Amino acid sequence: MLQHSFLARIDLRGDALPEGPALRDLLPRADFDVAAALEKVRPICEDVHHRGDAALIDFAERFDGVRLDRVRVPAAALGRALEELDPAVRAALEESIRRARLVHRAQRRDTHTTQVVPGGTVTEKWVPVDRVGLYAPGGRSVYPSSVIMNVVPAQEAGVPSLALASPAQADFGGLPHPTILAACALLGVDEVYAAGGATAVAMFAYGTESCPPANMVTGPGNIWVAAAKRYFTGRIGIDAEAGPTEIAILADSTADPVHVASDLISQAEHDPLAAAVLVTDSGDLADAVEKELQTQVAATRHIDDRIVPALTGHQSAIVLVDGVDEGLRVVDAYGAEHLEIQTADAAAVAGRVRNAGAVFVGPWSPVSLGDYAAGSNHVLPTGGCACHSSGLSVQSFLRGIHIVDYTEDALAEVAHHVVTLAEAEDLPAHGAAIKARFGWKVPENK
Numbered sequence: 538m539l540q541h542s543f544l545a546r547i548d549l550r551g552d553a554l555p556e557g558p559a560l561r562d563l564l565p566r567a568d569f570d571v572a573a574a575l576e577k578v579r580p581i582c583e584d585v586h587h588r589g590d591a592a593l594i595d596f597a598e599r600f601d602g603v604r605l606d607r608v609r610v611p612a613a614a615l616g617r618a619l620e621e622l623d624p625a626v627r628a629a630l631e632e633s634i635r636r637a638r639l640v641h642r643a644q645r646r647d648t649h650t651t652q653v654v655p656g657g658t659v660t661e662k663w664v665p666v667d668r669v670g671l672y673a674p675g676g677r678s679v680y681p682s683s684v685i686m687n688v689v690p691a692q693e694a695g696v697p698s699l700a701l702a703s704p705a706q707a708d709f710g711g712l713p714h715p716t717i718l719a720a721c722a723l724l725g726v727d728e729v730y731a732a733g734g735a736t737a738v739a740m741f742a743y744g745t746e747s748c749p750p751a752n753m754v755t756g757p758g759n760i761w762v763a764a765a766k767r768y769f770t771g772r773i774g775i776d777a778e779a780g781p782t783e784i785a786i787l788a789d790s791t792a793d794p795v796h797v798a799s800d801l802i803s804q805a806e807h808d809p810l811a812a813a814v815l816v817t818d819s820g821d822l823a824d825a826v827e828k829e830l831q832t833q834v835a836a837t838r839h840i841d842d843r844i845v846p847a848l849t850g851h852q853s854a855i856v857l858v859d860g861v862d863e864g865l866r867v868v869d870a871y872g873a874e875h876l877e878i879q880t881a882d883a884a885a886v887a888g889r890v891r892n893a894g895a896v897f898v899g900p901w902s903p904v905s906l907g908d909y910a911a912g913s914n915h916v917l918p919t920g921g922c923a924c925h926s927s928g929l930s931v932q933s934f935l936r937g938i939h940i941v942d943y944t945e946d947a948l949a950e951v952a953h954h955v956v957t958l959a960e961a962e963d964l965p966a967h968g969a970a971i972k973a974r975f976g977w978k979v980p981e982n983k
Contacts, residue, residue: 704733
């Protein structure tokens with residue numbers, strides 16, 4: 538008899554699974570009301586707009602409990618943080634950077650020219666964003682890994698100007714956490730600001746006396762960061778409105794319940810709103826995982842403030858299905874940020890997945906590996922957005938520009954089609970722009 542049930546159960550066995558949104562609506566999801574938060578961040582963002590650094594300093598005192606002398610982090614503080622970094626942590630960060638560069642360097646895009654017709658070409662060139670503001674959270678935990686995951690693809694894309702913001706820490710004299718600063722130093726990022734949450738996004742969007750405005754802001758954060766990103770959509774580019782982290786595990790009777798339970802807990806320790814979802818066709822595995830959760834949760838940290846609220850929240854559950862095929866339909870409807878496949882022939886099953894931020898195959902590819910040192914990126918779509926969006930990559934920082942180059946003969950060959958389509962759309966001036974080049978007489982089709 539189980540002493541305590543952490544995860545609710547959703548039994549989808551027996552009846553045919555519904556299609557599309559109807560199936561998605563049956564699955565658990567965290568409440569994350571960005572629209573409500575939007576009204577609260579609006580005055581904060583506009584205060585940064587009007588008062589610049591002075592507003593950032595006031596908000597650091599209000600939200601972070603420390604009065605800053607200046608917002609930009611001195612170069613000496615970056616160097617000192619790296620010098621004082623634990624050698625083991627430095628080695629781990631360096632290996633994470635090395636692996637991330639291997640993967641992201643392969644994502645670079647080359648200029649390509651297509652000859653459409655003789656004398657008519659379209660070239661697609663890829664141009665990096667001019668300036669990017671990167672955000673590294675500093676609330677419940679410290680995330681130097683997020684510094685790596687944001688900086689490396691931007692650097693590999695060739696972004697010429699990078700700045701990073703992370704909240705001021707009262708324990709460190711108003712500077713961001715020293716491990717964040719050390720990671721910046723390792724990556725060669727020397728423009729760093731002590732600014733957190735919506736104020737950091739506003740600083741990058743509007744610019745201040747010390748920080749020039751950016752074209753794009755990326756990086757994970759809490760609901761206030763997500764709301765600020767939404768507020769500035771259209772003024773700046775964003776990666777995504779990241780919500781609480783989530784893990785889904787598709788597992789059958791071959792899965793090890795120790796692994797499954799530990800991986801569910803690993804994401805639950807991020808936040809009380811973190812989602813942990815197990816999809817399985819094995820009732821025995823479900824029971825064994827619940828038993829393991831009791832043992833493992835009791836032996837870890839952050840139990841009461843994060844892990845238990847996350848596992849018992851309505852965003853987390855065990856979903857029982859008739860088989861792996863049905864499980865695939867469920868995880869595709871869910872569109873998890875992180876999806877583990879712990880089944881027989883896991884690689885083949887993983888190859889059938891259509892919707893996930895990242896897929897982790899088999900018992901030796903846990904999400905924790907991807908968080909730090911797989912080489913993949915851990916800035917991934919949440920809240921079901923994996924059904925239409927990708928994680929952060931080199932492509933996120935590149936813009937494709939088409940260059941159209943036609944000769945007179947090449948234009949003459951297609952002129953009648955352009956004029957016909959312009960007239961069909963009741964846009965005669967479009968057609969006139971073609972006719973004007975040929976003395977107002979459309980060349981005959983050759």
